[in-house]
Amino acid sequence: MQQSLQLVELMEGRIWLESELGVGSTFYFTASFGIQDEGRPRRELFTRDSTVREDRHSLHILLAEDNIVNQRLVTRLLEKKGHTVVVVSSGREAVDAVASADFGLVLMDVQMQEMDGLEATVAIRQSEGESGERIPIVAMTAYALQGDLERCLAAGMDDYVSRPIQANKFFAVIEDLVAKIDDARSLPGAEKPEAVAVSAGG
Numbered sequence: 001m002q003q004s005l006q007l008v009e010l011m012e013g014r015i016w017l018e019s020e021l022g023v024g025s026t027f028y029f030t031a032s033f034g035i036q037d038e039g040r041p042r043r044e045l046f047t048r049d050s051t052v053r054e055d056r057h058s059l060h061i062l063l064a065e066d067n068i069v070n071q072r073l074v075t076r077l078l079e080k081k082g083h084t085v086v087v088v089s090s091g092r093e094a095v096d097a098v099a100s101a102d103f104g105l106v107l108m109d110v111q112m113q114e115m116d117g118l119e120a121t122v123a124i125r126q127s128e129g130e131s132g133e134r135i136p137i138v139a140m141t142a143y144a145l146q147g148d149l150e151r152c153l154a155a156g157m158d159d160y161v162s163r164p165i166q167a168n169k170f171f172a173v174i175e176d177l178v179a180k181i182d183d184a185r186s187l188p189g190a191e192k193p194e195a196v197a198v199s200a201g202g
Helices: 002-010 067-079 089-101 119-126 146-154 167-186
Strands: 015-020 024-029 058-064 085-090 106-109 138-139 160-161
Touching: 058 067, 067 085, 067 167, 089 106, 089 119, 089 138, 089 167, 106 119, 106 167, 119 138, 119 146, 138 146, 138 167, 146 160, 160 167
Parallel strands: 058 085, 058 106, 106 138, 138 160
Antiparallel strands: 015 024
């Protein structure tokens, strides 16, 4: 119920319950759905957007998540901050998407069907090879054990956020990672960072 409430609030709506003894309960909700213009050109990888704070980047983000509710919740959170989002439902689709389009960031669920987030990350890192390209990958995980978190980092992920997602911590991880990438790119002769420092996403 709490997750449903968060989702409805993100869609600028409300949710309520009407119950009748011996009959049952009915849930109602309202929501505001924006309509995207399919002809609108895709944003560049790193741009400024007037709808977000001046010190934030607007990113083109790949979300790899197989839970529909989580897809909508995370997408809504990101879009409210001015980011654009492409959603895939498996690790295999994530690998294919990274190979065919440019993204500023990948949010990777660890547990997915067909190919999980760890396998997908390893495949993406292998495909990057010697090109010097390295797309930031953030794990989304419900794991709490230190050993599990280390597995995410060992697979090539740059950081992680734990679920249930807390918006302030979620965006702190993204903004910290983007800042580190910018700092690495600003170094003389370093157009693309090979790696970035990792900080726990709590």
